[in-house]
Amino acid sequence: xxxxxxxxxxxxxxxxxxxxxxxxxxxxxxxxxxxxxxxxxxxxxxxxxxxxxxxxxxxxxxxxxxxxxxxxxxxxxxxxxxxxxxxxxxxxxxxxxxxxxxxxxxxxxxxxxxxxxxxxxxxxxxxxxxxxxxxxxxxxxxxxxxxxxxxxxxxxxxxxxxxxxxxxxxxxxxxxxxxxxxxxxxxxxxxxxxxxxxxxxxxxxxxxxxxxxxxxxxxxxxxxxxxxxxxxxxxxxxxxxxxxxxxxxxxxxxxxxxxxxxxxxxxxxxxxxxxxxxxxxxxxxxxxxxxxxxxxxxxxxxxxxxxxxxxxxxxxxxxxxxxxxxxxxxxxxxxxxxxxxxxxxxxxxxxxxxxxxxxxxxxxxxxxxxxxxxxxxxxxxxxxxxxxxxxxxxxxxxxxxxxxxxxxxxxxx
Amino acid sequence: xxxxxxxxxxxxxxxxxxxxxxxxxxxxxxxxxxxxxxxxxxxxxxxxxxxxxxxxxxxxxxxxxxxxxxxxxxxxxxxxxxxxxxxxxxxxxxxxxxxxxxxxxxxxxxxxxxxxxxxxxxxxxxxxxxxxxxxxxxxxxxxxxxxxxxxxxxxxxxxxxxxxxxxxxxxxxxxxxxxxxxxxxxxxxxxxxxxxxxxxxxxxxxxxxxxxxxxxxxxxxxxxxxxxxxxxxxxxxxxxxxxxxxxxxxxxxxxxxxxxxxxxxxxxxxxxxxxxxxxxxxxxxxxxxxxxxxxxxxxxxxxxxxxxxxxxxxxxxxxxxxxxxxxxxxxxxxxxxxxxxxxxxxxx
Numbered sequence: 231x232x233x234x235x236x237x238x239x240x241x242x243x244x245x246x247x248x249x250x251x252x253x254x255x256x257x258x259x260x261x262x263x264x265x266x267x268x269x270x271x272x273x274x275x276x277x278x279x280x281x282x283x284x285x286x287x288x289x290x291x292x293x294x295x296x297x298x299x300x301x302x303x304x305x306x307x308x309x310x311x312x313x314x315x316x317x318x319x320x321x322x323x324x325x326x327x328x329x330x331x332x333x334x335x336x337x338x339x340x341x342x343x344x345x346x347x348x349x350x351x352x353x354x355x356x357x358x359x360x361x362x363x364x365x366x367x368x369x370x371x372x373x374x375x376x377x378x379x380x381x382x383x384x385x386x387x388x389x390x391x392x393x394x395x396x397x398x399x400x401x402x403x404x405x406x407x408x409x410x411x412x413x414x415x416x417x418x419x420x421x422x423x424x425x426x427x428x429x430x431x432x433x434x435x436x437x438x439x440x441x442x443x444x445x446x447x448x449x450x451x452x453x454x455x456x457x458x459x460x461x462x463x464x465x466x467x468x469x470x471x472x473x474x475x476x477x478x479x480x481x482x483x484x485x486x487x488x489x490x491x492x493x494x495x496x497x498x499x500x501x502x503x504x505x506x507x508x509x510x511x512x513x514x515x516x517x518x519x520x521x522x523x524x525x526x527x528x529x530x531x532x533x534x535x536x537x538x539x540x541x542x543x544x545x546x547x548x549x550x551x552x553x554x555x556x557x558x559x560x561x562x563x564x565x566x567x568x569x570x571x572x573x574x575x576x577x578x579x580x581x582x583x584x585x586x587x588x589x590x591x592x593x594x595x596x597x598x599x600x601x602x603x604x605x606x607x608x609x610x611x612x613x614x615x616x617x618x619x620x621x622x623x624x625x626x627x628x629x630x631x632x633x634x635x636x637x638x639x640x641x642x643x
Numbered sequence: 644x645x646x647x648x649x650x651x652x653x654x655x656x657x658x659x660x661x662x663x664x665x666x667x668x669x670x671x672x673x674x675x676x677x678x679x680x681x682x683x684x685x686x687x688x689x690x691x692x693x694x695x696x697x698x699x700x701x702x703x704x705x706x707x708x709x710x711x712x713x714x715x716x717x718x719x720x721x722x723x724x725x726x727x728x729x730x731x732x733x734x735x736x737x738x739x740x741x742x743x744x745x746x747x748x749x750x751x752x753x754x755x756x757x758x759x760x761x762x763x764x765x766x767x768x769x770x771x772x773x774x775x776x777x778x779x780x781x782x783x784x785x786x787x788x789x790x791x792x793x794x795x796x797x798x799x800x801x802x803x804x805x806x807x808x809x810x811x812x813x814x815x816x817x818x819x820x821x822x823x824x825x826x827x828x829x830x831x832x833x834x835x836x837x838x839x840x841x842x843x844x845x846x847x848x849x850x851x852x853x854x855x856x857x858x859x860x861x862x863x864x865x866x867x868x869x870x871x872x873x874x875x876x877x878x879x880x881x882x883x884x885x886x887x888x889x890x891x892x893x894x895x896x897x898x899x900x901x902x903x904x905x906x907x908x909x910x911x912x913x914x915x916x917x918x919x920x921x922x923x924x925x926x927x928x929x930x931x932x933x934x935x936x937x938x939x940x941x942x943x944x945x946x947x948x949x950x951x952x953x954x955x956x957x958x959x960x961x962x963x964x965x966x967x968x969x970x971x972x973x974x975x976x977x978x979x980x981x982x983x984x985x986x987x988x989x990x991x
Contacts, residue, residue, distance in 0.1 A: 314700070344696075347696060414688045493725075579706055579707040580705070582688075582691060582695050582704070583695065583702075603873065606685070606873070606892065606896040606897070
């Protein structure tokens with residue numbers, strides 16, 4: 231009996247059990263700390279590297295338009311002909327000359343290759359500039375930009391110091407990051423082209439995967455007989471959800487590009503490929519949500535004379551919708567972060583303008599990050615981090631929407 | 644709620660189906676498409692950017708970096724809107740690739756040499772300062788130097804004057820034009836210097852000569868890093884004993900992080916590559932389908948923009964292109980202006 235165990239032995243065993251308890255709790259807490267530490271480290275490196283990408287160094291460039299005598303009529307800068315005459319007016323040369331006149335023989339190297347576009351846009355906004363001198367804010371070259379942010383080469387630092395003495399250099403919010411597309415000049419790149427490509431791709435994915443996935447889930451749960459065939463389908467869907475995404479990329483390449491002849495690099499093809507990948511996730515989430523609707527609801531509806539279609543569309547689906555939507559948004563977030571299948575179908579190209587249609591060539595945000603990480607110019611490092619921050623923000627917003635929808639629409643029985 | 648959702652879903656499906664039909668592979672294409680070498684990619688991308696900025700009506704060209712070999716495969720798959728107009732290449736088109744092109748209807752190609760690049764070997768700033776010759780590299784990297792399997796483990800094994808540092812070379816994969824150019828320019832040269840019997844093979848059995856001189860060992864001394872030159876630079880900093888293979892433009896951009904290794908005593912520099920003293924200099928090309936010049940709007944203007952950009956005062960020099968000699972530039976400009984097709988008899 232218990233009394234056979236001496237008192238100090240009992241205390242020793244008790245101490246041992248308490249110690250084991252404490253060890254287990256400590257191990258658990260350590261696991262949480264380590265994972266939180268990794269997350270913090272990731273965020274801290276991204277934010278510290280990426281925040282600099284959201285600002286842009288600008289140089290105040292005095293331009294003497296009146297003396298340059300550009301072949302332009304101030305009254306006719308609107309519309310297509312205006313654009314054509316602006317393009318042929320020689321702003322590149324004017325900008326280079328103005329920089330050399332203002333900052334010495336190396337002046338043109340201080341400015342970004344896209345500096346003349348700022349000058350041109352200033353004239354387009356205000357044609358009266360053509361008759362006088364004006365100081366125009368233009369983006370600095372990427373080396374100067376890095377030096378102004380404090381990590382440049384000694385020569386660039388010296389240039390920055392001399393510009394700063396004339397107070398011709400300043401830092402501004404980089405609005406171009408959210409309006410421009412890819413560029414070969416790190417000072418002129420933007421994520422809008424890639425973000426828009428991602429949004430178009432996601433629209434195609436959602437438009438295809440959501441209805442097909444939900445209808446498949448409804449059919450399998452509510453109508454399909456239980457037999458060997460539906461078992462086979464169920465196993466196949468579960469397997470499809472676990473297939474690596476690169477396989478879907480190869481499938482997309484073979485099916486949509488080589489067999490159907492759809493255009494390479496188009497958001498349409500990207501969306502179709504990602505829809506194949508997302509559909510099984512939506513089917514599985516949808517089936518679980520539909521299973522969670524209590525049978526009593528169906529029985530009650532049938533009992534008051536509703537047809538099976540009415541039962542499904544008036545009762546089961548609205549009640550299952552929060553679960554379906556959460557699963558869909560999680561699946562879409564995964565598709566948004568996907569790179570590998572998009573590489574296979576050519577969405578890794580250099581595209582200097584945002585896409586306007588589903589068949590225009592485009593890249594997606596994660597692919598853009600991949601492309602920039604491969605660039606030689608050191609100015610791309612901070613832009614890569616800035617693009618990662620934008621992607622993380624979009625993903626966070628999508629997951630936040632999923633949580634909100636779940637809390638808002640969820641019904642408790 | 645559900646009814647409206649169902650309708651919007653149906654509407655979306657219908658629009659995507661319409662797009663499917665509207666965008667078949669045979670119709671016209673409004674924008675220029677280029678594929679190919681990752682070395683030429685930044686230059687073509689830059690010309691594309693300048694072209695769009697200067698031509699407000701033009702649709703933005705699409706430039707894809709696939710590597711020269713994969714790019715040629717896409718380029719030569721046929722003519723028409725589904726196939727690219729331009730192939731970027733960091734070596735000349737091969738006769739076998741040209742045959743594929745011709746079999747698929749693209750027999751008339753313009754060959755335009757846009758400039759030069761050098762194959763540079765680099766090491767980290769705290770590396771062992773190797774001074775190599777093409778023969779050393781051949782003995783260190785060939786699968787079977789002199790016909791016997793390669794057993795060299797350290798640089799001293801290939802040349803007693805070199806330090807006893809293990810042979811570790813990070814370089815591009817077999818589909819890369821940089822790798823082809825390294826095999827052709829440096830290993831073949833080293834092979835013929837190091838191995839007299841290989842020189843005879845060149846006339847008696849070209850295939851055996853090629854296998855002897857350009858096959859790279861696969862026992863881990865040469866590490867294939869994919870088409871990612873930045874990764875090679877990072878690897879070199881982590882492992883100062885290794886050397887890396889990349890285009891000269893990468894070496895120039897990463898000055899301060901890696902140091903170029905002298906080949907035959909010549910350090911890779913702009914001047915040494917431009918005047919041909921450095922053994923690893925190679926021409927860069929773009930190939931254009933003549934049949935596309937009229938079909939794709941702006942393609943001829945794009946080529947003219949390329950010709951304006953490659954000169955000594957042009958923007959491509961600032962991005963690391965080495966300007967070709969004046970006679971080569973004049974010849975290339977004439978090819979563009981007169982649309983002279985490539986003569987396949989000159990290919991190997």
